[in-house]
Each structure stands twice: as structure tokens, then as C-alpha cells.
Amino acid sequence: MTPDSIESLFTRDSGAFVFARWGRPIAPIVFGVEEPTLRVVKGAFEAVAALAGHSLAETDPELGSNCMVFFFRDWAELSEVPDLDRLIPDLGPLVARLTAAKANQYRVFRFDDSGAIQAAFVFLRMDPALAAQPAEELALSQVVQVMLLWSERAFAAQSPLAIAGQKVILRPEIAGVIRAAYDPVLPAAARDPSHALRLFARLEAAP
Incomplete structure (x- = not known):
């Protein structure tokens, strides 16, 4: 480098x-997967956090979970997630843009007053390309991409x-x-x- x-x-x-x-411990939660995949994703968080020397937590005092990872089949499913529109501004137009672009992933970050990462939202539409990836590879790649604002x-x-x-x-x-x-x-x-x-x-x- x-x-x-x-x-x-x-x-x-x-x-x-x-x-x-991240300016605070990461409290991840994963939606839309079964227990074996959930363990893989949590293992990826643990491995990358250990590499960074950063902490994980069960809960965030302000948000409960401050890193949400969603697995789903169609972008329209996001519109059905309760209260997600309160966390993601302009969720409807965003879903429309991602659907039109045929995107298979998207990440949203929120920041605290110092500019540090406060929360992250990872959306993964499991199209054939993502579904073909081994769970370990997909999980590690996604966790790496939320550890910093690349x-x-x-x-x-x-x-x-x-x-x-x-x-x-x-x-x-x-x-x-x-x-x-x-x-x-x-x-x-x-x-x-x-x-x-x-x-x-x-x-x-x-x-």
C-alpha cells in the first residue's frame, strides 16, 4: 500500500x-437467515472486530441494535419492515431506485456529532450472484465494508x-x-x- x-x-x-x-461498540443484528448463517455472520463480526481491536456489544444504549443486516429476495420487502422508514429517510424512493438499478446490495450509514459511524444498515437482495457465494465469503465481505466508511x-x-x-x-x-x-x-x-x-x-x- x-x-x-x-x-x-x-x-x-x-x-x-x-x-x-465506528465511535462506539457495534451491536449487530441479522434478519432473514436461518441459525447456521446467523452464526457465520456473527463470527465474521467477531473476527473483524478483533482484528480492529474494536468492541462488540449485545445492545446499543440509544438504538438497541446499531448495525442491522437484512437478507431478502426482493427490494419491495423492505417497505414491509415495521418502522424501517423511520430509520431510513425516503425509504420508498430508495427502494424504487434500487429496484430499477437491479442492485443486489446497499449500505446506509449514520454518524454522530464527531463524524464517527453511529449506525449502519446493510441490505442484501439474494439474487443468483449473491446466493452463489459461500456464506463465509459473503459475511466477511459485508462486515469489512461496514467497519469503515470506504x-x-x-x-x-x-x-x-x-x-x-x-x-x-x-x-x-x-x-x-x-x-x-x-x-x-x-x-x-x-x-x-x-x-x-x-x-x-x-x-x-x-x-
């Missing part, structure tokens, strides 16, 4: 550099995952960025591209 490649991971399509990590195109050309033998793992350079991003010395949010240099310095210093 170079400072420029790290900077690109957090540079939005608008050209703005926007970095954010740019829209951070993983467009290359997945955050890699194959090691017969096992799916997090790419070492992405794991390093996550670990560096959660250094308690660093701020939980940053808008200056020089933050990429601070992340790079911690990657270089890592054993």
Missing part, C-alpha cells in the same frame, strides 16, 4: 476525502478478500488498513487527505 492507494480507499466519487470508523469504488476493481489455500481470508493490506484505522491515537473521523499518511505510517510501523 502507498499513501495514494490508501487515500483512494476513502475518496468519494465527489472527490472529497471522507474517513470514518469510498463507493474502494472494492469495485478488487474484492477485499483473497484465497489462501482453500480458505477465504481478508487481503493482508486491507486488514492492515483496518487495524491502523482503529489506532486509538487517531481520530474517529477525518476529512483531510493527510489522514492517509497517518494510516500509511502505522502500516509501515506494523511488525
Whole structure:
């Protein structure tokens, strides 16, 4: 990784550099899956949180669960989730756009006053492409993508995952960025591209 490649991971399509990590313990909840898949998703949260040195919690004092993961077959199902429209502004138009785009995933973040991640919502429409992925791979990929506010195109050309033998793992350079991003010395949010240099310095210093 170079400072420029790290900077690109957090540079939005608008050209703005926007970095954010979780500012509180993550309290995940998963909807729409059976118990075996639920265990896989929770295991992915535990593994990535341990990598980052960040805490998980059973509940969030403000929101109950602050990281909601929804598995479903059709975007229209979201309109039937009780009170979801209170958590996701303009849910109806959003569902219409995602349906028209034939999207199979979408993530929404909320932030606290400091700019740190306060809550995240992950929507996965299980089309043939997602359904074909092993549960471990899908879960790890999704958890990685909510640990930080990556740019829209951070993983467009290359997945955050890699194959090691017969096992799916997090790419070492992405794991390093996550670990560096959660250094308690660093701020939980940053808008200056020089933050990429601070992340790079911690990657270089890592054993």
C-alpha cells in the first residue's frame, strides 16, 4: 500500500476525502437467515472486530441494535419492515431506485456529532450472484465494508478478500488498513487527505 492507494480507499466519487470508523461498540443484528448463517455472520463480526481491536456489544444504549443486516429476495420487502422508514429517510424512493438499478446490495450509514459511524444498515437482495457465494465469503465481505466508511469504488476493481489455500481470508493490506484505522491515537473521523499518511505510517510501523 502507498499513501495514494490508501487515500483512494476513502475518496468519494465527489472527490472529497471522507474517513470514518465506528465511535462506539457495534451491536449487530441479522434478519432473514436461518441459525447456521446467523452464526457465520456473527463470527465474521467477531473476527473483524478483533482484528480492529474494536468492541462488540449485545445492545446499543440509544438504538438497541446499531448495525442491522437484512437478507431478502426482493427490494419491495423492505417497505414491509415495521418502522424501517423511520430509520431510513425516503425509504420508498430508495427502494424504487434500487429496484430499477437491479442492485443486489446497499449500505446506509449514520454518524454522530464527531463524524464517527453511529449506525449502519446493510441490505442484501439474494439474487443468483449473491446466493452463489459461500456464506463465509459473503459475511466477511459485508462486515469489512461496514467497519469503515470506504469510498463507493474502494472494492469495485478488487474484492477485499483473497484465497489462501482453500480458505477465504481478508487481503493482508486491507486488514492492515483496518487495524491502523482503529489506532486509538487517531481520530474517529477525518476529512483531510493527510489522514492517509497517518494510516500509511502505522502500516509501515506494523511488525
